[in-house]
Amino acid sequence: MTTTKSLSSLVALDMPSQPKAHRLRLAAADTAALNRREFLIWMRNPAFIFFTVIQPVMFVLLFRYVFGGSILVTVPGGYVDYLMPGIIAQSAAFASFATAISLARQLQKGVIDRFRAMPMARSAVLLGRLTADTVRLVVTLLVILGVGYAVGFRFHNGAVPALVMMVLGVALGVTICTVSAYVGLAVKDEEAVSSFGLVWLFPLTFVSSAFVPVQSMPGWLQAFAKNQPVTLVIDEMRSLALGGPLALHAWQSAAWLIGIVAVFVPLAVRAYRRAS
């Protein structure tokens, strides 16, 4: 290293940054490549697909035939019509488990470090993950809807509101995926994430109007259940599916979803940058 001192006059090359349009195009290509990677992984894991779909289907059947009989609701088609928007929202939320666990695993294995040392768009890992998750959500929710139809659920409010309800369900799922992505990247430990990183999903989905009317809960719990975002979104979905006051929860639902994304996407991006 005798040469080191004489080299200290070296001046680093000035590297021009690439034009924005070019960078965006590359970011889209990176996202697509990672999407492809996720889909290949799922196709090799039939068990994973089976379980992500089978669990919500079991919930449909359980609540329809086991608990449903003792839950009193006042909607047109009885409990099954009350249940389905709730189950769709709950399944969408729980689908985000996979997001958190997969990101934590990739961090732990060093895969994400490798990506970060490549000329890849910083956003690609998160975007690729979220877009792949969106596709997975759509598939899962359509299967659940199919099973719902088989056990007696019907839309009562026309095709367009029905479509909007499904879109709202997917939007809720993707929103919660951004929270899960942050949890996965911040906790960085697959086991920790799967054992306690996602417990908050249980009160959020069960202490809501998903399965039972909020009015049946004790007063102190109602205060939370009535005002939390999952209830607001489910009530809006129910109004869309069955007919009801649409405007009531529309803006609140939208505000919550946009607000959560606005907070957790930057947090997840920051956790991704820092993770090492």
Next chain:
Amino acid sequence: MGSGPQSSVGSTAWDGPAIYVEDVHKSFGDVRALRGVDLAVERGTVLGVLGPNGAGKTTAVKILTTLLRPDRGRALVEGRDVARSPAAVREIIGLAGQSTAIQEELTGRENLDIMGRLYHLDRASRRRRAGELLERFDLVGAADRPTKGYSGGMQRRLDLALSLVSHPQVVFLDEPTTGLDPRSRLAVWDVIREMVASGTTLLLTTQYLEEADALANEIVVVDRGTVIASGTSQELKNRIGGDVLQFSVVQRDRRAEALEAVSGLSSAEPLYDEETARISLRVGADGSKALVETVRRLDALGIHPEDLGIRRPSLDDVFLSLTGHGAEQDGDAPKRRGRGRRARIRRER
């Protein structure tokens, strides 16, 4: 390379060293991982960074591959500043680490294909590159099987192949053979030698002097975040005193005689280690001659040596002679980790 990213950044008008590190510092809270590291690696050569766990090897690699920013000092890869132009650095480097980037559900070929997509290669280039690399890394037979079923050595080879998809000018290998069995290690060495033969500049970190010796043109020894020695492998070994002759004597009462008998064999003093009941002597480069002479002298005295042999100097020997403390006595690393590492080195012999 097809429509590779290099073309869009302009040519490298850089005639300095391929890797240049000047006074780099990095701390994590109270832990000072790097305390002023200097390095220079000429284009097309291999630098071996040798040191124990916790010496700062991985931190240095992370800084050079833009995963961490240096607190102070600067690091240039082909003239590109890792802190100021990280994107430009990422375009010309390859990284393979202790953990692999392999997705185990995918086949070897699919892993290479996804990597090619991430480097924006077109379909024909991806296919050609995957074929070349599978051939070169002896993975053709397993190319279309999920990598879950690969052996540790095969996974490591595929991982090295993944780091080369983009024809990187500078490759960083962080402990490329840690945890591999001896046969797989040799196979990985072969692959690394081929990479070097094709003109790639390589920085590899290792805990094994033997590995640095086999692969590197130049070696730096790091300890507690600083470079404590550098030179060719031969220069380092000369400083350490070369090979070590070792044996034990079962007859307790004759050990003093045995020590006496071998004391004139080299300029170094023979040592007796209470713990292992072994006599050892540094014998320079002429190990076999000293071995024959030892047998002759002990035989003449009627002493029967056990486990008599020559061993190459280990990382422990390097550290002992350079710092006066063994590699496992690293201040920051927990004691037990050090023990595990030493046990591993023992097995290698």
